[in-house]
Amino acid sequence: MPQPVQGGQPGGVRTDSSTVAQGLLLYADRVRRMAPAELAQEVTRLSDIPEAQRQPAEEMQLAILLAQTRVPADLVRAQGLAQRVLGNPREEARGLYPLAGMLVARYAEQRRVEEALDRQAQQLREQQRRIDQLTERLEAVRAIERSLTSRPPPNGHRPPPGQP
Known part of the structure; x- marks a missing residue:
């Protein structure tokens, strides 16, 4: 050289x-x-x-x-x-x-x-993990909502339309 x-x-x-x-x-x-x-x-x-x-x-x-x-x-x-x-x-x-x-x-x-x-990638992974956790919680809440709306009302009566 x-x-x-x-x-x-x-x-x-x-x-x-x-x-x-x-x-x-x-x-x-x-x-x-x-x-x-x-x-x-x-x-x-x-x-x-x-x-x-x-x-x-x-x-x-x-x-x-x-x-x-x-x-x-x-x-x-x-x-x-x-x-x-x-x-x-x-x-x-x-x-x-x-x-x-x-x-x-x-x-x-x-x-x-x-x-x-590297720090940004770590932060991104952490944010994605939190998003995944929140998505799972949201799906669990939606499943609870679906199970509540699919049950028949007590005494077999349905509320009139427009009322909860």
């Missing part, structure tokens, strides 16, 4: 951070179209890299992947990975700070929205 370019000290090779960030954006676009099985396979591949050996760009890749799984715990993990890149003082991480900061903010907002949706 990182493209080495000449620079820094004589004979040294450094990573061009704009090229890495651009590569991560292209990667994110590709990840967005991945099938669930392919996504899981890629998450496994990057998760298998020991944390101490994982490069900042690989942490960003894993964060991008995890945010696509639609699993709340994975989104929390994705946000943590992007925050780790923000806290990494190495040069290759510093070049990713703007992208990592944007992802941290985006993932935080996504978490807030998903939590709000």
Whole structure:
């Protein structure tokens, strides 16, 4: 993923951070179209890299992947990975700070929205449960009304029309 370019000290090779960030954006676009099985396979591949050996760009890749799984715990993990890149003082991480900061903010907002949706769904389920209870009570009252109106009046006399 990182493209080495000449620079820094004589004979040294450094990573061009704009090229890495651009590569991560292209990667994110590709990840967005991945099938669930392919996504899981890629998450496994990057998760298998020991944390101490994982490069900042690989942490960003894993964060991008995890945010696509639609699993709340994975989104929390994705946000943590992007925050780790923000806290990494190495040069290759510093070049990713703007992208990592944007992802941290985006993932935080996504978490807030998903939590709000979960609360609304819970409220909807509770309201539906109450509606069902009230419907059952209403049907019970209607059944009682029907049983009262279908009984013959006492002494075999029917009241004149228009009277209860």
